[in-house]
Amino acid sequence: MEQPIESIITEDDLAYLQTLSPELLEKVDSLLYAKTSERWSKIAMVISKANKEVKILDPNITYDQLLSRLHIIIKSGKLSSQGNINIMRFSEVRRT
Template sequence: MLLLDDEDELPAFPQEEEQALAFELGIYGLSKIDEAIVNNTKANWSKVARVISEAITAGGLNYSEATINLHTRRVMLLVESGALESQGNLKKPRFSEVRISNV
């Protein structure tokens, strides 16, 4: 089941398909995902599921489980880096929110 559609939680470790996608995209592709996520995040709180959905559409990628999980992990990295702020459990995109960091 897709994280954007239900209450599932992101697996603790990337699955084989997600790892293959990240490898295929490479550093440039991953940076484009990060850029799309940031560009679709506002100053006000937004649901992570919406931000991910818009970033996937902007990047022209398909809505596979691997793509959604990879985008979710990229959101988590952007929060860890300080680019985004979050509230809620980021492993559950429908039940968490992000916004552009005020820093």
């Protein structure tokens, strides 16, 4: 059985995101949200689908930084989650 790997969002990840403009972060959040639906989707798939478009905006953004942004969207109430959201392949999100 595959062992889940927990993503660790570091202080460096958060510090990098703080250097980005609010407009860019809004675009990143919109891209992540656009890859969700009313059906449950694996967080890893949502991030993977958004990653190509995000890399056009900023090639330095990492999967863990995208996960951090997804946490913010979940906390805002726009998405529901199930499972440990720090383990991308073993958790899911959907629009609320």
